[in-house]
Amino acid sequence: MKSKFLLSFLIALLVFSSAYLWVWNKLEGTTSSVQAIEEEHGIEQVENIEEGNTVKQINVDEVFFLLVGVDTSDVNKIKVDKHGATGIRSDTMILCKVNFKDGSIRMMSLPRDSRVPIKGGLDKLTHAHSYGGMKLLMKTVRDFTNLDIDYYVRVDYKAVENLVDAIGGVTVDIPMRMYKEDTTKGNGYLIDFQPGVQKLDGKDSILFLRFRDYKDGDIERVKTQQYFLTEMIKQTLEPRNILRLPKILDVYSKFIDTNLPTNIIYSGVGLAGKLDKENIMTTTLQGEFLDLDGVSYWKVYDSGAKKDIEEYFGEYLMD
Numbered sequence: 670m671k672s673k674f675l676l677s678f679l680i681a682l683l684v685f686s687s688a689y690l691w692v693w694n695k696l697e698g699t700t701s702s703v704q705a706i707e708e709e710h711g712i713e714q715v716e717n718i719e720e721g722n723t724v725k726q727i728n729v730d731e732v733f734f735l736l737v738g739v740d741t742s743d744v745n746k747i748k749v750d751k752h753g754a755t756g757i758r759s760d761t762m763i764l765c766k767v768n769f770k771d772g773s774i775r776m777m778s779l780p781r782d783s784r785v786p787i788k789g790g791l792d793k794l795t796h797a798h799s800y801g802g803m804k805l806l807m808k809t810v811r812d813f814t815n816l817d818i819d820y821y822v823r824v825d826y827k828a829v830e831n832l833v834d835a836i837g838g839v840t841v842d843i844p845m846r847m848y849k850e851d852t853t854k855g856n857g858y859l860i861d862f863q864p865g866v867q868k869l870d871g872k873d874s875i876l877f878l879r880f881r882d883y884k885d886g887d888i889e890r891v892k893t894q895q896y897f898l899t900e901m902i903k904q905t906l907e908p909r910n911i912l913r914l915p916k917i918l919d920v921y922s923k924f925i926d927t928n929l930p931t932n933i934i935y936s937g938v939g940l941a942g943k944l945d946k947e948n949i950m951t952t953t954l955q956g957e958f959l960d961l962d963g964v965s966y967w968k969v970y971d972s973g974a975k976k977d978i979e980e981y982f983g984e985y986l987m988d
Contacts, residue, residue, distance in 0.1 A: 730770040733985055734820040734929065735810055736763040737798065747802075747926075759798035759806055764818070766982060771948070774902065775981045778891050778953045780967040785813040793966065803928075813969075814978055816985045820929050828924035829878070830871030835916035837909075838868045839901050847880045888953065888967075895951040902949060952977055 738761025762779040781795040797809040847862040883889035955973035
């Protein structure tokens with residue numbers, strides 16, 4: 670029972686954590702600043718994110734958290750200076766809800782360029798982690814979604830590669846010819862996929878998720894990643910992966926940082942086996958592209974976003 674729960678939970682946790690890694694653009698270089706949590710050049714310590722909690726947990730068989738993807742080699746050793754700078758933006762942000770009782774999984778992608786209030790001004794959501802680490806990012810997401818979210822799962826770009834390899838690869842149906850070559854010295858890559866069904870290993874999965882040349886730009890790429898995520902969850906939940914639990918646990922320990930308490934993780938014992946790979950819903954925060962003085966933003970549709978948030982996470986809305 671314990672192994673079954675751990676596998677199911679870690680799948681729900683790790684799959685969210687890994688499948689979206691390239692929304693945060695490893696190749697683009699992300700450098701900015703983050704809130705000082707500890708001493709100069711100290712390791713970021715995130716505490717008391719749940720301050721101001723106003724929503725009582727009604728369903729004890731459910732976990733609600735924010736997935737945060739960052740471009741770093743070790744999320745467990747993110748450093749901050751006296752001004753709070755880490756040089757790391759959060760380029761993947763997904764609200765995730767896993768219900769161990771009815772087996773449902775709900776995910777909402779928050780576009781990195783969403784124009785939201787941050788520290789008294791309007792800025793891109795991706796900058797919140799840069800300006801104030803997880804504490805400011807969580808506050809920013811709380812404020813603009815009006816959701817009482819307390820927990821996060823933060824991962825680095827290596828998580829997807831290692832998790833895909835840990836489960837023996839992911840089979841996807843590539844819808845179009847994908848070709849892109851970057852000859853940048855020291856950071857070059859070649860994306861070369863033909864359309865059709867094929868099994869991707871960790872490195873190929875990263876390349877698949879890196880591809881950017883879509884008609885609708887980053888939003889189309891988010892859709893591709895949502896598809897990949899769904900397929901990855903389905904395939905990871907297959908019984909054969911029970912034997913791969915040690916490898917999955919290894920990925921968890923090396924590439925994932927979370928403030929989820931142990932008691933919350935274990936509260937689903939005996940229920941996690943009901944996770945339903947066919948009961949997965951994904952969406953993206955509604956909006957449209959907006960150009961302001963040559964800077965591209967994602968303008969959130971207030972009414973549409975509010976409706977989707979209520980549908981997916983209504984029980985966590987604050988008064």
